[in-house]
Amino acid sequence: MKVTIVGAGNVGASCADSISYRGIASEVVLLDIREGFAEGKAMDIMQCATNTGFNTNVSGVTNDYSKTADSDVVVITSGIPRKPGMTREELIGINAGIVKTVAENVLAHSPNCIVVVVSNPMDTMTYLTLKSTGLPKNRIIGMGGALDSSRFRYYLSKALDKPSNDISAMVIGGHGDTTMIPLTRLAAYNGIPVSQFLSQEELDKVAAATMVGGATLTGLLGTSAWYAPGASVAYLVDSILNDQKKMIACSVFVEGEYGQNDICIGVPCIIGKNGVEQIVDIELNDAEKAAFAKSADAVRNMNADLKSVLV
Ligand SMILES: NC(=O)c1ccc[n+]([C@@H]2O[C@H](COP(=O)([O-])OP(=O)(O)OC[C@H]3O[C@@H](n4cnc5c(N)ncnc54)[C@H](O)[C@@H]3O)[C@@H](O)[C@H]2O)c1
Numbered sequence: 123m124k125v126t127i128v129g130a131g132n133v134g135a136s137c138a139d140s141i142s143y144r145g146i147a148s149e150v151v152l153l154d155i156r157e158g159f160a161e162g163k164a165m166d167i168m169q170c171a172t173n174t175g176f177n178t179n180v181s182g183v184t185n186d187y188s189k190t191a192d193s194d195v196v197v198i199t200s201g202i203p204r205k206p207g208m209t210r211e212e213l214i215g216i217n218a219g220i221v222k223t224v225a226e227n228v229l230a231h232s233p234n235c236i237v238v239v240v241s242n243p244m245d246t247m248t249y250l251t252l253k254s255t256g257l258p259k260n261r262i263i264g265m266g267g268a269l270d271s272s273r274f275r276y277y278l279s280k281a282l283d284k285p286s287n288d289i290s291a292m293v294i295g296g297h298g299d300t301t302m303i304p305l306t307r308l309a310a311y312n313g314i315p316v317s318q319f320l321s322q323e324e325l326d327k328v329a330a331a332t333m334v335g336g337a338t339l340t341g342l343l344g345t346s347a348w349y350a351p352g353a354s355v356a357y358l359v360d361s362i363l364n365d366q367k368k369m370i371a372c373s374v375f376v377e378g379e380y381g382q383n384d385i386c387i388g389v390p391c392i393i394g395k396n397g398v399e400q401i402v403d404i405e406l407n408d409a410e411k412a413a414f415a416k417s418a419d420a421v422r423n424m425n426a427d428l429k430s431v432l433v
């Protein structure tokens with residue numbers, strides 16, 4: 123199986139590293155516009171092979187899309203990250219043009235691939251990719267919910283003082299500081315609702331920390347995070363390549379699910395060899411429904427900014 127990752131920066135390289143380490147692809151191609159950069163990242167990753175024991179062939183190319191031909195999955199991470207104090211939405215002006223061109227180039231060489239969109243603002247970039255390429259909706263997946271859910275589990279694990287892997291929890295809605303919806307009511311510690319262990323005040327703090335999880339890291343690092351984003355992409359790509367049919371919150375095109383239409387937004391999805399195989403339309407309570415509708419409005423408003431790019 124062949125995976126191309128466009129953008130060999132912090133997130134792209136971390137995706138390549140995590141995918142290789144998982145041993146889920148025979149070939150990974152990293153592509154960047156910066157001369158020699160993807161080649162250097164690929165060489166560095168390949169020099170891990172003997173010590174970590176992976177057999178994936180990772181190569182790097184400078185803007186040569188012919189080397190990405192016949193990829194099964196393409197991950198788009200090209201574009202600028204935010205700096206401390208910025209929102210993801212502020213990146214749209216630069217990233218929309220980059221993502222649209224990259225998606226066109228990628229599909230010219232891999233017409234049957236599944237596209238995973240990572241560049242921010244991710245829900246808007248996913249919608250742009252869908253609208254500008256005309257690909258069927260099952261083949262365009264925005265990655266954000268997998269990361270936000272893993273941060274939710276991290277903050278729950280800190281509050282509970284228990285391992286993250288004993289906790290199941292999901293974040294739906296937009297991938298934005300104010301649009302995420304951590305589903306606290308459904309979060310569980312080994313199947314037991316977390317509300318049996320944590321007060322409402324503690325749960326509210328966990329949800330608030332989750333929503334600004336990316337901003338917190340951006341403040342600490344001076345640029346946005348990459349290890350957990352790379353690991354989240356690898357988790358998603360594993361479910362595609364190995365047809366695992368995992369339920370993962372992903373930004374996908376909705377047509378009536380959760381009462382919404384004509385936007386890409388985070389919802390629970392079954393992810394397999396065909397990409398998005400099912401949207402799991404769970405019953406939300408009234409407060410969750412209201413939060414989802416508000417989140418969808420914000421995502422829809424952001425898409426309006428794509429008018430000049432989508433001509
Ligand atoms: N969806 C998520 O959960 C998530 C998580 C982390 C980061 N991100 C987003 O991912 C993007 C990348 O973040 P990063 O930290 O890797 O940034 P980065 O600056 O480290 O890397 C971006 C790379 O893209 C390359 N690039 C720019 N234009 C290109 C083009 N036209 N073709 C090919 N390559 C091009 C740059 O040369 C650079 O190497 C940002 O938009 C960031 O906000 C999203």
Ligand SMILES: O=C(O)C[C@H](O)C(=O)O
Pocket residue numbers: 203204210242269297335336337340346347351
């Ligand atoms: O926070 C960011 O801007 C990057 C990414 O969306 C994240 O959540 O880490």
